[in-house]
Amino acid sequence: MTFADPDGDAITLHVIAQDDLDRWLDGQPARVANWVRASGFTARLGGALPVPDDAGGIALALAGYGTAEARARGRFHLAGCAAALPEGVYRLAGLPADRAEEEALGWLLGGYVFDRYADQTRPKARLIAPEGVDAARLEAIAAGEALTRDLINTPASDMGPTDLEAACGALASAHGARMEVIRGEALLDRNFPLIHAVGRAAADAPRLIDITWGDSGPTLTLAGKGVCFDTGGLNLKPGGSMALMKKDMGGAATVLGLAHMIMALDLPLRLRVLIPAVENAVAGNSFRPGDILTARNGKTVEINNTDAEGRLVLADALALGAEDAPDLMVSMATLTGAARVAVGPDLAPYYCDDANVVAALEAGAAEAADPVWRLPFHAPYEAMIEPGIADLDNAPKGGFAGSVTAALFLRRFAGGANYLHFDIYGWNPTPAPARPKGGVGMGARALLAALPRALKL
Incomplete structure (x- = not known):
């Protein structure tokens, strides 16, 4: 997922909007214009056409850029063209300068394949970074x-x-970051009772992974839900709901991807990454519905559903992060089905009451082609997470506002108003340009673009 060497031979890829096709053809040699017309190329969005030279090679290629209306309904349009082009190195021509960064990044993202377990066909068309684009930043x-x-x-x-810890270790080592891990019974000794309770039934011990990087600048703490598999615990999920639970550590995965971007780009800040890594399993020592647990910050939590475990492990991690009063605290989690019902799989819903952070994030989302949607920390719903028998309820009855009540629950542990929470899906259910079916980051690029404004870097 890197750009091609700009010094070698390259095929010019002309980016042509539908309403500009006739004008472009009028300026071409008859041989080229006749080939394009005979091929039925209409410049529809995602269409691609190589044009041969006299020797049977490729003289040039065309990429359809559709209509403004069609482009407004999606993003990363040239990534679809890349998949349809033959092997070669391509240099863009005719792409509006204000679209260069998005399309170049989309081309890189479209080169991703997951081939750990089976061979996969990799896209063969490579791109030279467009002029004016920060290639190293996009590659990071x-x-x-x-x-x-x-x-x-x-x-x-x-x-x-254990594997998630190893991935964290590799990331920390690559960037010269420091890492501490608290595992198993040591979680109780160090006062992380909720992380321990959720993960204690699994064969692979629960743990809190703590990565720190940077020595100066504002402080940013990222907490990612690391539930590596979620059976639902004693409130066991049905089989259909359990099928995708390998992605329940999508918050941790997204936080780690964002951490790589921050460290690779050497942003002038102090970064802390907190990953509570557990498996929510079933055994004789599973935590139970009706249990009342005491969190790191002393708040008591009544367990009304063991399948609402992500907010529990994040609660201890956020309480730890809040002790240092960072300039910005962010949590990312595949937390609630309610968020998916509300906004679907393509939007990253978030909660924040800091006007400066909200403005920065909305602007960053537009710049990064990483859509987000703000949901409210609705104060009147606070009563819904207060069961009376304990300070908090991890799964309020009634089914209303499930994402909002989960966010309110987490805010009780995150400290001040400088808190930003993402309730993401982490999965692309259908292929789209630059986003193959499978795991996907959500909100990370938007937040990366927002950090200079949000933290005044």
Whole structure:
């Protein structure tokens, strides 16, 4: 997922909108214009056409850029063209300068394949970075996204808490970061009772992974839900709902991909990454519905559903992060089905009450072609997470506002108003340009673009 060497031979790839095709053809030699017309090329979005030279090679190629209306309904349009082009190195021509960064990144992201378990066909068309685009930055972003996708796509047989720890260790080592891990019974000794309770029934011990990087600048803490597989615990999921639970560590995967981007780009900040890594399994020592657990910050939680475990492990991690009062605290989690019902799989819903962070994130999402949608920390719903018998309820009855109540629950542990929570899906159910079916990062690129404004870097 890198750009091609700009110094070698390249095929010019002309990007042509539908309403500009006739004008472009009028300026071409008859041989080219006749070939394009005979081939039925209409410049529809995603269409591609190589034009041969006299020796049977490729003289040039065309990429359809459709209509403005069609482009407004999606993103990363040239990634679809790349998959349809023959092997070669291509240089773009005719692409509007304000679309260059998005399309170049989309081309890189479209080169991703998950081939750990079976050979996969890799796209053969490579792109020279368009003029004016920061190629190294886009390559770092693509690498972070590839890390996220790889982690989510890997099944729990090879991505349990120990494996997730190893992935964290590799990332920390690559960037000279520091890492501490607290495992098993030591979680109780160090006061992480909720992480321990959720993960204690699994054969692979629960743990808290703590990565730190950077020595100066504002402080950013990222907490990612690392439930490597979620059976639902004693509130066992039905088989259909359990099928994709390898992706329940998608929050951790997205945080780690974002951390790679931050460190690879050497942003001037102090970064902390907290990953509670557990498997929510079933055994004689599973935590139970009706249990009341005490969190790291002293708040008591009544367990009304063991399948609402992600907010529990994040609660201890957020409480730890809040002790250092970072300038910005962010949690990412595949937390609730309610969020998916509300906005579907392509939007990253988020919660934040800091106007500066919200403005920065909305602008960053537009710049990065990484759509987000704000949902409310609706204060009147606070009563829904207060069961009376304990400070908090991990699964309020009634089924209303499930994503909102989960976000309110987490905010009780995150400290001040400088808290941003993403309730992501982490999975692309149908292939799309630059986004093959499978694990996908959501919100990370938007947040990366937002950080200079949000933290005044």
